Amino acid sequence: MSFADLGLSDELLKTVTDAGYTEPTPIQASAIPSVLMMRDIIGIAQTGTGKTAAFVLPMIDILAHGRSRARMPRSLILEPTRELAAQVAENFEKYGAGQKLSMALLIGGVSMGDQIKALEKGVDVLIATPGRLMDLFQRGNILLTGCSMLVIDEADRMLDMGFIPDIEEICTKLPKQRQTLLFSATMPPPIKKLADKFLENPKTIEVARPASTNINITQFVVPVAPQSFEKRKRLRQLLGQEEVRTAIIFCNRKTTVRELNKSLKQHGFRSGEIHGDMEQPQRLAELELFKRGDINILVASDVAARGLDIKGVSHVFNFDAPWHPDDYVHRIGRTGRGGATGTAYTFVAPDDAENLENIEKLTGQKIDRLELPAPAEEERPARRTRRDRAPRPVEVDVEATPAAEAVEDAPRARPARSRREEPRREQVQREQPRREDPREARNDDRRRDRRRPHQDETPDDGSWNGPIPDFLKVSFGI
Numbered sequence: 001m002s003f004a005d006l007g008l009s010d011e012l013l014k015t016v017t018d019a020g021y022t023e024p025t026p027i028q029a030s031a032i033p034s035v036l037m038m039r040d041i042i043g044i045a046q047t048g049t050g051k052t053a054a055f056v057l058p059m060i061d062i063l064a065h066g067r068s069r070a071r072m073p074r075s076l077i078l079e080p081t082r083e084l085a086a087q088v089a090e091n092f093e094k095y096g097a098g099q100k101l102s103m104a105l106l107i108g109g110v111s112m113g114d115q116i117k118a119l120e121k122g123v124d125v126l127i128a129t130p131g132r133l134m135d136l137f138q139r140g141n142i143l144l145t146g147c148s149m150l151v152i153d154e155a156d157r158m159l160d161m162g163f164i165p166d167i168e169e170i171c172t173k174l175p176k177q178r179q180t181l182l183f184s185a186t187m188p189p190p191i192k193k194l195a196d197k198f199l200e201n202p203k204t205i206e207v208a209r210p211a212s213t214n215i216n217i218t219q220f221v222v223p224v225a226p227q228s229f230e231k232r233k234r235l236r237q238l239l240g241q242e243e244v245r246t247a248i249i250f251c252n253r254k255t256t257v258r259e260l261n262k263s264l265k266q267h268g269f270r271s272g273e274i275h276g277d278m279e280q281p282q283r284l285a286e287l288e289l290f291k292r293g294d295i296n297i298l299v300a301s302d303v304a305a306r307g308l309d310i311k312g313v314s315h316v317f318n319f320d321a322p323w324h325p326d327d328y329v330h331r332i333g334r335t336g337r338g339g340a341t342g343t344a345y346t347f348v349a350p351d352d353a354e355n356l357e358n359i360e361k362l363t364g365q366k367i368d369r370l371e372l373p374a375p376a377e378e379e380r381p382a383r384r385t386r387r388d389r390a391p392r393p394v395e396v397d398v399e400a401t402p403a404a405e406a407v408e409d410a411p412r413a414r415p416a417r418s419r420r421e422e423p424r425r426e427q428v429q430r431e432q433p434r435r436e437d438p439r440e441a442r443n444d445d446r447r448r449d450r451r452r453p454h455q456d457e458t459p460d461d462g463s464w465n466g467p468i469p470d471f472l473k474v475s476f477g478i
């Protein structure tokens with residue numbers, strides 16, 4: 001199957017060839033002709049399978065006809081995060097280069113005034129995060145009645161972030177006569193319900209088993225001691241012996257992201273960080289450094305990195321085993337993209353046994369254990385006493401106090417622990433998940449404040465069936 005068989009315009013075919021794509025990915029091959037025939041689509045495919053071009057390409061051809069009207073976008077693409085929205089916009093710029101399509105990006109962290117100005121003129125494509133869109137809608141700055149095409153991208157991620165009620169509301173503001181495309185890596189029941197309600201006679205395209213991992217990714221579990229400094233030592237050992245061209249290192253907490261990045265830099269690695277506490281321009285700047293190769297290691301939290309399209313990542317490290325098995329699939333999906341091969345290492349401390357079990361249950365495969373020799377003694381900063389250490393941020397050989405670490409993006413379910421581990425759970429309960437950055441909460445999550453986290457509404461998301469721990473039932477008032 002070649003791109004030329006899909007019914008795209010010659011102009012677009014040329015752009016695609018220029019982009020270096022030789023053949024469509026399976027989801028593109030199945031989706032593009034149907035989108036061009038104006039069918040509603042449910043596209044289920046794991047991350048890295050090329051879902052973006054599966055809707056961007058046919059949309060460009062469809063939107064080439066017709067003109068935009070003031071304040072009335074002709075099409076709307078919903079993305080769960082600012083970074084993903086920005087990425088889709090980049091794709092439109094890349095593929096739509098030869099066409100006169102106008103586009104607006106509606107995301108938190110960017111001046112509202114500029115966005116409103118862009119909308120005033122009228123746009124062909126509006127790319128938005130649900131929170132910001134609802135804001136503008138309520139201010140009367142936007143009309144969705146001229147929007148005949150809707151894309152709900154990364155629907156499972158939207159669910160995780162509690163955006164489903166917003167999306168439902170947005171759907172009702174669009175004309176009934178429209179084309180709707182929904183893309184997701186997995187199809188948990190609430191997403192199925194959403195699709196049943198808002199899509200008409202959709203064609204379902206599924207190119208991989210939900211939650212399956214990519215065969216191009218070699219995966220290892222690395223047993224580690226629980227202490228951070230031991231884990232960091234192991235990490236440096238692996239970074240030293242592997243041919244790591246580019247790596248993303250995932251941590252469960254923002255504090256760990258910051259600490260680890262600092263430590264890596266002190267050890268001479270070219271690393272950067274990306275997490276939810278950073279302002280949007282800062283995040284994009286860091287991402288740009290990584291994309292340009294100025295840094296080759298990016299330490300990241302799940303929320304900040306999920307779904308990011310960063311090409312050619314050779315390695316993914318899970319510095320912390322993810323609490324939620326779905327995150328494992330998403331994290332390691334950063335490598336092995338577009339047919340390339342990649343390697344994923346997951347650090348597993350004794351306490352993570354249950355998390356690992358859940359990952360293996362979800363992916364349906366046992367991950368090979370990598371037994372490493374004890375790391376060689378490295379030259380490292382001399383150990384200091386607590387007092388010496390205070391003013392200078394050097395490598396700290398003690399665990400960061402859990403109380404100081406907030407769980408990022410609180411509504412995400414941290415699997416409950418079994419009864420016999422009750423004391424630990426008590427301890428976890430004291431780590432009050434809180435919004436660390438009120439500005440971040442204000443933007444995309446405003447609407448969520450007034451709603452219950454999705455876990456309350458959807459006890460079974462198909463991946464974790466345990467009870468919801470009390471500490472997750474928080475409100476997001478700011």
Ligand code: ADP
Pocket residue numbers: 020021022023024025028045046047048049050051052053307308309310311337338
């Ligand atoms: P998804 O949304 O499914 O996670 P993306 O749309 O972000 O995946 O695409 C993943 C990567 O694959 C991107 O780097 C993209 O440029 C690349 N890609 C997409 N389609 C093709 C193709 N037909 N051939 C080669 N690479 C592709």
Ligand code: MG
Pocket residue numbers: 051052153154307
């Ligand atoms: Mg995507």
